[in-house]
Amino acid sequence: MRKRARRKPASPSAAMDPLKTESYDYTLPPELIATEPADPKDSSRLLVVDRRSGRITHARFRDILDFVPARCAVVYNDTKVIKARLFGRKRSGGKVELLINRPLDARRYNVLIRGRVKPGTYLDFDEALSAEVEALNEDGSRTVRFLFRGEPLSFEALLPHLQRLGRVPLPPYMQREDTQKDETLYQPVFARQEGAVAAPTASLHFTDELFEKLKRRHDTCAVTLHVGAGTFKPVEAETITDHPMHSEYYEIPEQTLRCLDGDREILAIGTTVTRTVEHYVRTGRRFGECDLFLHPLNPPRRVDHLLTNFHLPRSTLIMLVASFLGLERTIKVYNEAIEKRYRFYSYGDAMLIL
Template identity: 40%
Template sequence: MSIETKKSGETPDIWERPAGEVSLGDVDAYDYALPPELIAETPAARREHSRLLVYKRAGESLTHTRFDGIGDHLRPGDLLIFNDTQVVPARLEAFKETGGRVELLALEVERPAGEHRWSSPADGELRLRCMTRSSKPLRPGMTLTVRAGDDAHPVKLLEVSPGRALVAIAWPGSALAFLERFGRIPLPPYIEQRRRESQEDVAVDDRVRYQTVLASEPGAVAAPTAGLHFSKALLQELEKQGVQRATLTLTVGPGTFKPVTTDTLDAHPMHAEAYRIPEGLKAKVEECKARGGRVIAVGTTSARALEAEARHADPLVPGWRQTDIFLRPGDPLKMCDGLITNFHLPRSTLLALVTAFVGYPAVRRIYNEAVAGGYRFYSYGDSSLLL
């Protein structure tokens, strides 16, 4: 099923600057040119039918396969660790009394007792902290209207700051119920922009496909996209093969979309995200290591949580924590033996994370090969297995 590629020297070089002319601390080192047609607007017809590029450090081999062939490169006793966060339909289209459009992105629920629960009742009033976008400034006291079909509901602005607002909504149910009624899935901005520009009908149910089959903990505003390639059937096949799995929760926030605008990685203010280590994960990781298995993070979000824990004196203690860890060259991965991840934006912190794992020459080779092979990039695109 797998086919060994030709040597990397025969592929075109997509990188903006030669490897010898950049420092790995410079953002320019992670800049490459991607043909626009390789940016995926929609997922593969079936989750497991996306393509998979496998890189193995031993022998520095590159192999092309389909994602449902991933089992050929895993071993009994390996442990896949998934992020079970659930993307909420957090994007709301609202309108001023004048008809002006306002976009709200719900980030968290504010409760009087300081609780933050997406699925608990709102006790009559729901308060959401949101990111905002509008053509003209918003003011406290304004009432906006959100709509879903013929249904409309008022939203009052309580506090306003540039790009942010606290809103109040008369609502007896949960925040999740409100967003399910009036919101839509917050796809990455580049997908929405490309769909608007193409003006074509997209036959994709994003509420299903921009969600992993293991999603169970509401709160994220972006999907852990490496997990999108796994179907329930593929998980069952891997389980029969002896590949084990576990989950953690990292609530993917809007910082995942934040571009690097500085010249150096050191100057970039890294965003923080909340994550939860569940009961039993510590034992599973320790058992995997003891039997000679590999701990393989499914996605950079899982890797981020695991590597944050690896730097604690007593790692993987159950509970919720926050991390602003910035993994990059010079800060190697300590807990993860493998990484499943999509192909990332140029000049991004995620590309720096991948480089921390496999090294800079390998990253350049992998991305050159992916472009030469016509792989689809970014959130709805194809994937890689890095070992």
């Protein structure tokens, strides 16, 4: 990812337009981009926003249970990050880097490949695992088949090879290579269903002990949304509603539907949970493709509270935060977080919106 040019800080004003992408811009000092998680994870900072009173409280994540409403049900995403980054060579010569985005069907995958790779090209990752590039897509991604000793691989059959050869797909803004400790740290403690290529970052603050305390105090239930590389795609259109929203596969277990169809308040652990729940509320579908774009003109209907991290400027994620807080308050909160030296992005600090 190219380094973003520094821009003037956004200042809340009556002239800010929630439909304009430039309204969601802000300037972040580079040193506030977290490249390592807090140690321990629940020692990260927590900014709590009370929407009714407007009060902002600065706390530590380990104290989150002091703020979660008593009768609130908590929904989390149990997706698990796979080692989706592969390094290999074209048979015609030259190194390649491939990032799996998502399976398309039983044998084909949408991937991102650095460099020029034409359809018909074969890529070798070791003596047995290879990929055939079948198509170049309009968005620059490729469609490939993975092969083991010449035989196409299903996603389940591919996973052991990724575990053996793949690398943890850290976000590009960290500007460092993954290490062995990222295999644990860039993974929620409640991760179960393999398929994500990016972590649901609000989940990364939980330790096993803190999550167990949460479960003792609150009803908890899981959804699965496999986070794709599209989550990092900036909004490039001038008007946010012209942005082609990326799509990600989701599933909601039957037992979770009882929570979603009830009348208890819901705290979503992360933007991925929010999108999943809100997509279900709008469509009634328990599984499928989620391409819901939440923003101030399309606010949540079912999720009452949100736990999230601090997100990239001009991203669909900061726009989702604004669907809870409104544009002006979102920019005010982000500017205060910068002033208070919070750490941003995937390994950064957290925000709880009540």
